[in-house]
Amino acid sequence: xxxxxxxxxxxxxxxxxxxxxxxxxxxxxxxxxxxxxxxxxxxxxxxxxxxxxxxxxxxxxxxxxxxxxxxxxxxxxxxxxxxxxxxxxxxxxxxxxxxxxxxxxxxxxxxxxxxxxxx
Numbered sequence: 001x002x003x004x005x006x007x008x009x010x011x012x013x014x015x016x017x018x019x020x021x022x023x024x025x026x027x028x029x030x031x032x033x034x035x036x037x038x039x040x041x042x043x044x045x046x047x048x049x050x051x052x053x054x055x056x057x058x059x060x061x062x063x064x065x066x067x068x069x070x071x072x073x074x075x076x077x078x079x080x081x082x083x084x085x086x087x088x089x090x091x092x093x094x095x096x097x098x099x100x101x102x103x104x105x106x107x108x109x110x111x112x113x114x115x116x117x118x119x
Contacts, residue, residue, distance in 0.1 A: 032109060035100040038072040039111040042098050046076070050115055058117055061094050074100045081114070092117050 049057045065076040077097045087093035093116045100109045 031102055031105060032107065034070070035072050035102055035109040036111070038069045038074060039098045039100050039109055041069060042074055042076065042100075043096070043111065043113045046096055046113065046115065050117075054117065058091060061091075072100050072102045074098055087116065 046057075061078040061080070064078065067074060075098070077099070079095045079097065080091070081087045081093040081095055093114070096113045096115055098111045098113070100111075101107070
């Protein structure tokens with residue numbers, strides 16, 4: 001009888017731990033997915049700026065950008081690419097690294113996009 005009660009308590013404790021862990025992982029997954037969507041919006045904005053206001057875009061790539069969208073903070077870091085083909089000119093190609101973070105977590109999502117100027 002005592003053994004049965006102890007086993008039942010052990011099983012209930014394990015079930016509670018499993019449920020709590022599962023719910024925490026689900027919330028973390030939702031935050032990461034939302035951060036990825038924010039990163040995609042930032043990339044779309046960079047592409048639109050490159051296409052619609054090319055001169056302004058290419059003159060500003062030496063400066064990192066930071067902002068917030070829907071509570072998610074992001075930073076865009078530009079790294080010039082100077083090797084190969086049309087990227088021989090220092091101002092022709094760039095890698096944009098987008099780092100997204102959100103409050104209440106130490107996690108970050110990092111996306112990157114290669115952008116090239118074709119004239």
